[in-house]
Amino acid sequence: xxxxxxxxxxxxxxxxxxxxxxxxxxxxxxxxxxxxxxxxxxxxxxxxxxxxxxxxxxxxxxxxxxxxxxxxxxxxxxxxxxxxxxxxxxxxxxxxxxxxxxxxxxxxxxxxxxxxxxxxxxxxxxxxxxxxxxxxxxxxxxxxxxxxxxxxxxxxxxxxxxxxxxxxxxxxxxxxxxxxxxxxxxxxxxxxxxxxxxxxxxxxxxxxxxxxxxxxxxxxxxxxxxx
Amino acid sequence: xxxxxxxxxxxxxxxxxxxxxxxxxxxxxxxxxxxxxxxxxxxxxxxxxxxxxxxxxxxxxxxxxxxxxxxxxxxxxxxxxxxxxxxxxxxxxxxxxxxxxxxxxxxxxxxxxxxxxxxxxxxxxxxxxxxxxxxxxxxxxxxxxxxxxxxxxxxx
Numbered sequence: 001x002x003x004x005x006x007x008x009x010x011x012x013x014x015x016x017x018x019x020x021x022x023x024x025x026x027x028x029x030x031x032x033x034x035x036x037x038x039x040x041x042x043x044x045x046x047x048x049x050x051x052x053x054x055x056x057x058x059x060x061x062x063x064x065x066x067x068x069x070x071x072x073x074x075x076x077x078x079x080x081x082x083x084x085x086x087x088x089x090x091x092x093x094x095x096x097x098x099x100x101x102x103x104x105x106x107x108x109x110x111x112x113x114x115x116x117x118x119x120x121x122x123x124x125x126x127x128x129x130x131x132x133x134x135x136x137x138x139x140x141x142x143x144x145x146x147x148x149x150x151x152x153x154x155x156x157x158x159x160x161x162x163x164x165x166x167x168x169x170x171x172x173x174x175x176x177x178x179x180x181x182x183x184x185x186x187x188x189x190x191x192x193x194x195x196x197x198x199x200x201x202x203x204x205x206x207x208x209x210x211x212x213x214x215x216x217x218x219x220x221x222x223x224x225x226x227x
Numbered sequence: 228x229x230x231x232x233x234x235x236x237x238x239x240x241x242x243x244x245x246x247x248x249x250x251x252x253x254x255x256x257x258x259x260x261x262x263x264x265x266x267x268x269x270x271x272x273x274x275x276x277x278x279x280x281x282x283x284x285x286x287x288x289x290x291x292x293x294x295x296x297x298x299x300x301x302x303x304x305x306x307x308x309x310x311x312x313x314x315x316x317x318x319x320x321x322x323x324x325x326x327x328x329x330x331x332x333x334x335x336x337x338x339x340x341x342x343x344x345x346x347x348x349x350x351x352x353x354x355x356x357x358x359x360x361x362x363x364x365x366x367x368x369x370x371x372x373x374x375x376x377x378x379x380x381x382x383x
Binding site: 042045046048049052053145146147148149152157 | 352353356357358359360367368369370371
């Protein structure tokens with residue numbers, strides 16, 4: 001007779017959401033409680049190992065794998081946008097960005113500081129394509145311990161971070177065609193180097209952010225109205 | 228001055244999963260020889276473990292140790308740790324999970340323990356935290372190689 005009572009109490013009523021014994025869920029906590037909290041890097045590394053193994057199950061090719069990592073990051077980005085905006089001390093700046101540049105600044109500064117403890121290393125606009133922006137990270141934290149096997153050298157596990165960036169853009173109402181992560185270490189070493197980072201930063205990664213045409217259209221209209 | 232000749236990593240099962248030479252002018256061995264060397268050392272290590280005449284009895288006082296889980300590691304004899312000859316010294320370090328690090332150095336080389344510790348650190352970081360490494364398999368991790376190079380070559 002003990003078994004059924006035990007199982008019903010541990011189930012805690014509604015399936016899916018479990019209540020701790022003091023009835024305080026994660027939603028009852030103050031949002032600023034973990035504002036300055038830091039996470040063990042090793043703990044994250046092991047978690048990320050498992051996330052990649054999970055994403056690798058039944059995966060057909062590297063593009064698929066990157067897509068899955070991207071999908072794992074996307075919901076994080078959606079939530080981080082709201083969280084970080086609600087935490088800003090200046091109430092005026094807690095309005096979500098409505099123009100492309102403030103949005104990218106927000107990503108490169110606020111989001112990067114929150115996730116990695118430092119701002120992103122560079123932000124550039126593509127010369128050939130007006131809707132494409134490049135965000136550089138010289139040494140992505142997620143790749144710190146990862147050595148790619150030779151047959152997977154095209155993969156960049158920072159696709160997870162690209163997913164977070166995509167989530168932030170989507171959440172702010174800036175639809176993107178794609179946000180992808182690419183390693184640029186070797187290319188720059190061969191081509192003489194625009195940033196000269198090839199040798200010094202072997203793990204240098206660029207996040208290509210491609211906005212949809214309607215976003216650019218709106219940006220243009222807003223630009224005319226403002227100026 | 229640091230003179231490290233070579234590093235072997237031997238898996239729990241006795242297979243050679245990593246071997247690296249840091250010094251030029253060592254006599255060349257075929258890959259088969261390396262595997263045999265690692266296998267022989269593994270066997271020798273297992274035998275020396277059994278040689279301990281009277282295995283130390285865990286003398287724990289039930290009162291003080293009641294709250295602690297019994298450690299499976301502390302009372303176990305370790306097996307061969309150092310092998311010294313006129314030309315080299317082989318230091319063995321076994322992790323709690325049974326992986327062995329075998330480091331060949333000059334006989335007079337001081338503080339091998341700290342070198343070993345640093346190599347273990349590098350292994351824990353760049354091998355065990357690498358999602359594309361399968362445990363007990365040969366180690367092919369670029370960052371581990373680079374870390375070893377940086378550590379051994381900078382100090383020699």
